[in-house]
Amino acid sequence: MKANNMVIAQSGGPSMVINGSLVGAVLAARDKKLTGAKIGKIYGAVHGIQGILKGEYLDLRKVSVKKLEAIAKTPSSALGSCRMKPTAADCKAIFEEFKRLKVGYFFYIGGNDSADAARIVAEEAEKEGYPLVAYHIPKTIDNDLRSCDHTPGFGSAARFVASAIRGDDLDNRALGGVKIDVIMGRDAGFLTAASALARQRPDDGPHLIYLPEVPFSEEKFVKDINGAMKKFGRCVIAVSEGIRGKDGVAIGAKLADGETDSHGNVQMSGTGALGDALAKLVKAKAGIKRVRADTFGYLQRSFPGIQSETDLEEALNAGWAAVEAALTTTITKGTIGIQRVKGKKYGVEYIAMPVQNAAKYTRSVPKEYIAKNGCDVTPAFIDYAKPLVGELPPCEIF
Amino acid sequence: MKANNMVIAQSGGPSMVINGSLVGAVLAARDKKLTGAKIGKIYGAVHGIQGILKGEYLDLRKVSVKKLEAIAKTPSSALGSCRMKPTAADCKAIFEEFKRLKVGYFFYIGGNDSADAARIVAEEAEKEGYPLVAYHIPKTIDNDLRSCDHTPGFGSAARFVASAIRGDDLDNRALGGVKIDVIMGRDAGFLTAASALARQRPDDGPHLIYLPEVPFSEEKFVKDINGAMKKFGRCVIAVSEGIRGKDGVAIGAKLADGETDSHGNVQMSGTGALGDALAKLVKAKAGIKRVRADTFGYLQRSFPGIQSETDLEEALNAGWAAVEAALTTTITKGTIGIQRVKGKKYGVEYIAMPVQNAAKYTRSVPKEYIAKNGCDVTPAFIDYAKPLVGELPPCEIF
Numbered sequence: 120m121k122a123n124n125m126v127i128a129q130s131g132g133p134s135m136v137i138n139g140s141l142v143g144a145v146l147a148a149r150d151k152k153l154t155g156a157k158i159g160k161i162y163g164a165v166h167g168i169q170g171i172l173k174g175e176y177l178d179l180r181k182v183s184v185k186k187l188e189a190i191a192k193t194p195s196s197a198l199g200s201c202r203m204k205p206t207a208a209d210c211k212a213i214f215e216e217f218k219r220l221k222v223g224y225f226f227y228i229g230g231n232d233s234a235d236a237a238r239i240v241a242e243e244a245e246k247e248g249y250p251l252v253a254y255h256i257p258k259t260i261d262n263d264l265r266s267c268d269h270t271p272g273f274g275s276a277a278r279f280v281a282s283a284i285r286g287d288d289l290d291n292r293a294l295g296g297v298k299i300d301v302i303m304g305r306d307a308g309f310l311t312a313a314s315a316l317a318r319q320r321p322d323d324g325p326h327l328i329y330l331p332e333v334p335f336s337e338e339k340f341v342k343d344i345n346g347a348m349k350k351f352g353r354c355v356i357a358v359s360e361g362i363r364g365k366d367g368v369a370i371g372a373k374l375a376d377g378e379t380d381s382h383g384n385v386q387m388s389g390t391g392a393l394g395d396a397l398a399k400l401v402k403a404k405a406g407i408k409r410v411r412a413d414t415f416g417y418l419q420r421s422f423p424g425i426q427s428e429t430d431l432e433e434a435l436n437a438g439w440a441a442v443e444a445a446l447t448t449t450i451t452k453g454t455i456g457i458q459r460v461k462g463k464k465y466g467v468e469y470i471a472m473p474v475q476n477a478a479k480y481t482r483s484v485p486k487e488y489i490a491k492n493g494c495d496v497t498p499a500f501i502d503y504a505k506p507l508v509g510e511l512p513p514c515e516i517f
Numbered sequence: 518m519k520a521n522n523m524v525i526a527q528s529g530g531p532s533m534v535i536n537g538s539l540v541g542a543v544l545a546a547r548d549k550k551l552t553g554a555k556i557g558k559i560y561g562a563v564h565g566i567q568g569i570l571k572g573e574y575l576d577l578r579k580v581s582v583k584k585l586e587a588i589a590k591t592p593s594s595a596l597g598s599c600r601m602k603p604t605a606a607d608c609k610a611i612f613e614e615f616k617r618l619k620v621g622y623f624f625y626i627g628g629n630d631s632a633d634a635a636r637i638v639a640e641e642a643e644k645e646g647y648p649l650v651a652y653h654i655p656k657t658i659d660n661d662l663r664s665c666d667h668t669p670g671f672g673s674a675a676r677f678v679a680s681a682i683r684g685d686d687l688d689n690r691a692l693g694g695v696k697i698d699v700i701m702g703r704d705a706g707f708l709t710a711a712s713a714l715a716r717q718r719p720d721d722g723p724h725l726i727y728l729p730e731v732p733f734s735e736e737k738f739v740k741d742i743n744g745a746m747k748k749f750g751r752c753v754i755a756v757s758e759g760i761r762g763k764d765g766v767a768i769g770a771k772l773a774d775g776e777t778d779s780h781g782n783v784q785m786s787g788t789g790a791l792g793d794a795l796a797k798l799v800k801a802k803a804g805i806k807r808v809r810a811d812t813f814g815y816l817q818r819s820f821p822g823i824q825s826e827t828d829l830e831e832a833l834n835a836g837w838a839a840v841e842a843a844l845t846t847t848i849t850k851g852t853i854g855i856q857r858v859k860g861k862k863y864g865v866e867y868i869a870m871p872v873q874n875a876a877k878y879t880r881s882v883p884k885e886y887i888a889k890n891g892c893d894v895t896p897a898f899i900d901y902a903k904p905l906v907g908e909l910p911p912c913e914i915f
Contacts (some may be wrong), residue, residue: 133691163915166691174666177915189913195687197915202692265583286819289593291530293564390796391789391812398788413814414789417696421684422911424823512822515587517561517575517595 121250123157126171126217126223127179129196129258130233134272135279135426136434137258140228141198142191143438144256145179148193154446162220167201167227167472168236171213183197184341186474200229205236209290210243217249224252224445228438230259230270232382234454234477239473241452254472255454258434260362260420263307263481266456266472271437274430274507277313279359282355284317288324289354289514296409297344297354297401300325301394303419305369306360308332308484310419312496313504319514324355327494331361332484335370340397341404344495348407360393360414362404365398371394390414412480427509431464435456443467444471454478467504520557523622524615526562526596527600528631532670533677533824534832535656538626538796539596540589541836542654543577554845560618565599565625566634567756569611577693586767589833598627599848602779608641611907615647622650622843626836626907628657629740632781632852635885639850639872652839653852653872656832661705664854669835672828674701674817675711678755680909681813682715683795686722686753687912692846693806695752695799698723699792703759703767704842704909706730706882708817709892711902712755715738715914722753725892730882731758733768738795739802741892746805758791758812770871777897825907827863831855834867842869852876863904 308330706728
């Protein structure tokens with residue numbers, strides 16, 4: 120008989136709905152109608168694959184549905200997370216553990232690096248002859264998985280960013296000057312682009328938007344700001360933490376102290392260095408007295424109570440779909456792609472596909488979403504992002 | 518006949534409910550039952566007293582109640598703000614303008630510096646023999662007016678801070694290490710203290726809280742962190758932007774570039790310098806690898822949609838009370854004190870008093886709210902702050 124227990128874990132940066140995917144998968148695995156009782160024990164590994172290596176698990180069959188539902192609405196990764204690229208030796212240790220626990224199913228919720236970790240585990244299992252069905256479940260606030268029209272986690276983070284910019288723009292209306300807001304997104308500018316959803320009126324900020332997809336030039340930046348100051352008498356700017364010069368090197372990375380994770384990513388969040396450097400630049404080169412910079416930081420992925428409803432629902436569904444696909448399709452090294460259904464009404468499909476589709480490489484903001492002036496988004500981006508974020512709190516002015 | 522038109526304006530840092538006070542005052546001034554039609558035109562000066570000097574006003578009698586109600590729920594200062602200490606010459610120009618507009622009532626919404634500006638205008642009016650009833654209406658997220666048990670604006674900002682820390686603490690649970698969050702409050706630590714409201718469980722963060730009221734020592738800071746790491750295996754820290762050493766000089770001010778406003782306040786918000794400096798210190802001295810710092814910045818006073826209901830109601834009432842007091846008491850140079858009614862059920866009274874009570878000097882967090890270890894608050898503080906903030910979104914863990 121095939122080993123029928125399962126391990127599920129969370130990996131990479133937390134999000135506001137990654138627990139939704141965990142709960143969706145657990146509820147699916149506990150649903151006898153769906154699984155035909157094919158799945159036995161449900162082990163929640165603590166801190167991703169590190170938990171498997173240490174033998175640290177929670178019994179997720181025993182947790183009440185009420186508690187699971189509350190956890191789904193709670194930000195961050197309830198099982199704990201890690202940023203770890205497994206080696207061949209790690210995988211061997213993992214399969215020893217899986218053998219001991221009679222694990223036949225492995226689910227790993229995370230972004231492209233976590234998809235890559237799931238891919239490595241799945242491929243090593245095949246090499247080692249360990250029978251395993253391994254699925255990656257998509258999650259990233261960066262929205263940069265190639266396998267998805269958009270990823271669970273993005274809509275809620277975008278909701279935070281757009282709300283924050285809407286309020287901050289009103290603050291800037293009151294006191295004037297230049298306000299720079301640095302937004303997460305190491306390689307892809309989707310979250311920074313979502314700042315545009317803040318706008319209600321033609322003169323609302325953000326007045327300028329800088330994505331990593333457009334090479335950043337200090338000269339153009341200063342020129343753009345002077346133009347906006349002339350037009351609006353003030354200027355609110357959304358800047359991605361991942362903006363990079365023509366040389367392709369991220370400007371924030373140059374300012375950081377060089378800390379990297381095992382996937383080779385340089386730390387860029389959790390520091391105000393980029394915002395402060397840009398503010399200094401604007402004071403010096405544009406001659407504007409009142410310049411402020413905020414870095415939205417981890418609140419973008421962890422602020423409670425402002426999840427996008429659509430995002431949470433899709434996170435739950437993606438988790439459910441992974442368990443369903445693991446049991447009903449022939450794909451044994453899989454991920455769940457989320458594709459938008461064409462038509463007037465917003466809707467998505469969850470499609471099982473090879474894990475390679477999500478692993479390692481990231482997706483950038485496509486050209487049709489970037490305005491020709493290089494410092495704004497297009498109406499097509501607004502159409503794309505709006506249903507993922509939902510309606511924001513309306514703000515009124517005189 | 519006494520000049521019976523009124524000017525109202527907003528000053529200082531915006532808040533999530535300062536528009537509530539504006540709307541409360543305007544609705545009172547438009548209420549014939551209250552005023553006996555004693556008040557004529559209602560001028561909203563744009564950008565505080567700068568608007569009076571420039572002759573820039575909105576006609577606030579004409580704005581619909583529906584629009585006013587929407588503005589009350591909108592963060593930031595809808596009339597625009599300024600940070601300006603009026604000189605005797607400014608005051609003369611203001612009275613010329615008041616004479617031209619037949620203004621007999623002046624309302625100024627803001628913190629201690631704005632109260633001082635209102636006091637200066639009121640005293641200069643007396644000196645110059647201009648008949649004026651001038652009222653300050655309290656507002657400050659810092660909660661540091663001596664005339665109030667607590668100030669409109671604080672509850673909502675505290676709600677943002679406590680929510681943010683609750684989510685950020687879960688993020689830290691997932692990935693570990695030390696997280697430093699820098700919170701607004703130049704002179705008083707009330708807002709930083711409110712981070713304690715984030716806690717639901719005994720091991721929830723913030724694990725350490727640093728207020729400007731307790732002299733900051735780097736050695737103790739590192740020692741406290743090592744202790745927390747030992748106890749919790751991780752550490753979330755709430756630090757006031759205004760922490761200062763034994764010499765009384767704010768550490769953030771030492772790192773800033775020396776920008777000051779006309780009240781002599783050094784700029785401390787809108788920069789990540791303090792958080793980054795503390796993170797560097799912890800990495801170097803405590804030898805902890807994963808250290809992150811976020812500075813919550815202007816979102817604390819401008820984030821839409823998370824106003825505290827109690828705070829908004831009190832902001833409205835304070836505005837209303839100022840107009841009522843201006844018409845019905847003998848105090849002509851006034852402010853509205855907010856005092857808590859003793860008893861089991863939470864409630865407040867609005868008391869007209871001399872504007873000096875609110876002006877210039879600030880109130881600190883009293884000793885009974887600061888824990889003996891110097892890096893936490895007491896249960897008495899929680900009892901004090903909880904009704905102002907309301908219930909936060911519950912967060913569940915395994």
